[in-house]
Amino acid sequence: MGLLVGYGVFLLAVAADGARRGLRATLSIGASFRRLALPLAVVLLAVPAGGSLAYGAARDEAREQALLDRLSVADAEVKSADGLPFDRAEPLLKKALDAYEDLGTKHAGSRAGKLVPARLDAYYETVSGPYERKTYCEAITPLKHLRGLADSFDKGLLGSRPAKTDEPLAHSLYECGTAALAVATARPTAAESLNELLGTFPKSSHATRVEPAVREAVKKRTSVLDSVPDPCEATTELRTLRATLRDMTDASLDGVTREAVAGVQRGDFACGTDQFKDKNYEEATKTMTEYAKAYPDSPEAAHARSIAIAAEIADEEPAAGKRLPPSEVPGGSRMILVVSNDGPGAVDLLYTGPMTGKVTLKTCATCTKYPGPIFSQGKKVKACQGPASKYPKATLLLPAGDYHFLQKRAGTGSSYSDTKTSKVKIEPGYSYTNCLYVTSGY
Incomplete structure (x- = not known):
């Protein structure tokens, strides 16, 4: 120049x-x-x-x-x-x-x-194209980027543009969060999206819609537990909702959180009952055993234990699963059934019929296995012939009816060395004895 x-x-x-x-x-x-x-x-x-x-x-x-x-x-x-x-x-x-x-x-x-x-x-x-296309979860990160330019770009050039993203971002967080409420694999999770909405835009119209939307999601699933073909699926979704609510911090959700917890409890029982009716006995045993442990104070805890026992028996003897065990203990007269253990190893004795239950007989320390068919040379096994005080016993008081029994004799560790099913008819006016023993198998 x-x-x-x-x-x-x-x-x-x-x-x-x-x-x-x-x-x-x-x-x-x-x-x-x-x-x-x-x-x-x-x-x-x-x-x-x-x-x-x-x-x-x-x-x-x-x-x-x-x-x-x-x-x-x-x-x-x-x-x-x-x-x-x-x-x-x-x-x-x-x-x-x-x-x-x-x-x-x-x-x-x-x-x-x-x-x-x-x-x-x-x-x-x-x-902001994803928002215009209504792919709300995809829109969250780009909208946050646009909103955050106010902190890194010349404010004079930007003008009011960043503020105009507040409404689309709040809307996207709401739609993405509520769509993920019962989806365990959703990313981002429902709690992440809704927590951000309630924390960043607490006064927005979308924030006020969160509690009603969550409540409706819980109600939708709890209301069909007794009628839906697969209550286990609804229960899984309720469990996801419960986990979501436990991850959320807004006090307005405390009430619906309690509703979700109660819904999961109802759902677990409905799921176990449905599994039993569908003859999925192994899963029914697991579901109802866990229910009884998780909700020991529930009015249905005893019934859940009965269903778990009946399902375990039915898994070995399908005829035991023709009907659910009754929820109430039947009244009327009871007959005595004394069960003795004439064999090594403790025995879990499960029974179901008009009444369902389980007893455990301690091991008989002085008892041994009886000869099998080969070594007994056709002679009849004479079990429980010793003094009565020798054998561990349990006394059952049972209403009349047909019963299925499953005995599970303990082996090494936590395993069982032997299981056996049997059927017993209990008639009014009689008392019964049953002796459990072990043969060598040869």
Whole structure:
């Protein structure tokens, strides 16, 4: 710039000196031609001056074009990021934002700089595309990015744009959170989305919708537990809801949390009952055993234990699973059944019929196995022939009816060495004895 200014001053000085000399010179061509000196001097001055102006204009246009090219590159980066997952789109968007901010602040008067506000509008529209497409979970991260630009981008250029993302972000958090309420594999989880909504936008219209939506989700599943074809599925969803509510901190959800806990308890019992009716005895045993342990004070805990026992027997003897054990202990007279253990190893004796239960007979320390068919040579096994005090015993008081029994004799550790099913008919007015013993198997 200094050289150009100095050169301009030099040209002016040369022109002035040329005019002075030309006007004073004595030429043989006559006075009329001398008058051309001044116009000629002006022309000679205009040529380099015009060239300088043309050069400056070309230089300015080249600079403007370079800035417009930068703007086009940034636009292309935004366009190429459209539709990509945000983690892949973010590096492209950051480069575009850096270009927009530089053009809009350092080159605000340029043609490119004056286009930046419109480009920012397009940027916000592109990045918030998932929200416009109603893919709410996908929209959360891009909307948080747009809202957070107020902390990292020139505020003068942004204006009110970040604030305009509050409503879409709150709406997306609500929709994403409520859609994930009963989905254990949802990412983000319902608690993450709804906690963020209640913490970031507590006064928004969407925050006030959270509690009613969660309550409706719980009610929808608890109300069908006794009628839905698969109560286990509804219970699994209720358990997910309960876990979600336990991860949420807003006090307004305390009431519905208690409803979810009660719903899971109802659902566990309904699920175990359904498994028994569907002859899925192994799962019914597990479900009802866990129910009795988890809810020992429940009015249905005793019934759950009965169903678990009956299911365990039915798993070995399907005829024992024709009907659920009764929920109430039958009244009327009872008959005595004394069971003795004439064998090594403790015995768990399970029974089901008009009444269901379980007793455990301690091991008989002095008892041994009886010979099997080969070594007994056809002789009848005479079990429980010793003194009555020798054998561990249990006395059952049973209403009349048909019973299925399952004996499980303890082996080593926690395993059983022998299981056996049997059927007993208990008739009124009689007392019964049953002796359990072990043969060698040979």
